Amino acid sequence: ETGVTQSPTHLIKTRGQQVTLRCSSQSGHNTVSWYQQALGQGPQFIFQYYREEENGRGNFPPRFSGLQFPNYSSELNVNALELDDSALYLCASSARDSETNEKLFFGSGTQLSVL
Amino acid sequence: AQSVTQLGSHVSVSEGALVLLRCNYSSSVPPYLFWYVQYPNQGLQLLLKYTSAATLVKGINGFEAEFKKSETSFHLTKPSAHMSDAAEYFCAVRASGGYQKVTFGTGTKLQVIP
Numbered sequence: 001e002t003g004v005t006q007s008p009t010h011l012i013k014t015r016g017q018q019v020t021l022r023c024s025s026q027s028g029h030n031t032v033s034w035y036q037q038a039l040g041q042g043p044q045f046i047f048q049y050y051r052e053e054e055n056g057r058g059n060f061p062p063r064f065s066g067l068q069f070p071n072y073s074s075e076l077n078v079n080a081l082e083l084d085d086s087a088l089y090l091c092a093s094s095a096r097d098s099e100t101n102e103k104l105f106f107g108s109g110t111q112l113s114v115l
Numbered sequence: 116a117q118s119v120t121q122l123g124s125h126v127s128v129s130e131g132a133l134v135l136l137r138c139n140y141s142s143s144v145p146p147y148l149f150w151y152v153q154y155p156n157q158g159l160q161l162l163l164k165y166t167s168a169a170t171l172v173k174g175i176n177g178f179e180a181e182f183k184k185s186e187t188s189f190h191l192t193k194p195s196a197h198m199s200d201a202a203e204y205f206c207a208v209r210a211s212g213g214y215q216k217v218t219f220g221t222g223t224k225l226q227v228i229p
Contacts, residue, residue, distance in 0.1 A: 004158070033216070042205050042219035043159070056216055090158055104217060106151075106158030 003027060004093050004107035012113045013081050021076040021110045023091030031055075032074040033104065034066060035090040043090055049074055050096060078112075086114045117142045117208040119189075121220035129228050134178075134193040136223045138206030141187065148189045149207040149217065150180055159205065165189060176200070201227045 003026035013019050025032055031050045035043035045058035049068035063079040072093070078085055088111050092104040122137040140146055147166050151159040163174025170182045180191045191204060206220040 035219075040222075042207075042221045045216040045218065048216065058216060092159075103161060103164070104159075106160070108156070108158045 006107035025093035029093035037088040119220040127226040136191040147209045
């Protein structure tokens with residue numbers, strides 16, 4: 001049990017819709033990263049937030065956006081859903097106090113299906 | 116840019132046998148290397164990490180990995196497989212010198228045969 005919680009656990013949407021996924025960080029963590037894990041693949045980095053600012057982004061289009069709140073919880077928003085957006089979305093939190101000691105704690109993910 | 120390649124998408128071993136999961140990395144700067152495990156319907160859990168302190172890294176659940184710069188490898192081993200080790204294992208890399216994204220491999224699914 002990592003202390004990182006994600007909601008909802010499962011979600012079904014249709015193409016073109018918008019979705020918001022939520023993540024509650026582990027206590028004391030100030031950094032949140034979001035990953036997309038397609039079936040049979042490793043997680044792909046979407047973006048990272050540190051103290052409410054986007055701090056790095058992977059190869060994902062602008063319709064993937066995020067927020068981090070003062071309590072360090074986070075949202076991932078995806079607009080204009082496409083079939084290929086179907087995947088497990090993972091949130092990971094960490095405490096940016098030491099580069100060497102930084103360790104990602106993952107939530108169990110949100111399984112998104114786009115029909 | 117950093118990347119990892121995991122050799123073998125599926126590995127089967129008998130219970131009690133040696134587990135060897137292979138990972139090769141590519142990095143333009145000294146890397147931090149990780150192995151994560153993912154059980155069905157769960158997120159990823161860190162098994163161990165290499166941050167240049169020692170080349171042989173011991174992790175949880177009896178796993179260990181050795182950093183070999185000459186071979187650009189970071190293979191994961193366990194002397195004796197247990198049924199509970201059946202899961203998917205991911206090798207990952209992050210560049211040192213700043214907080215960068217973690218890049219994951221495609222994963223190796225480990226099956227343990229009784």
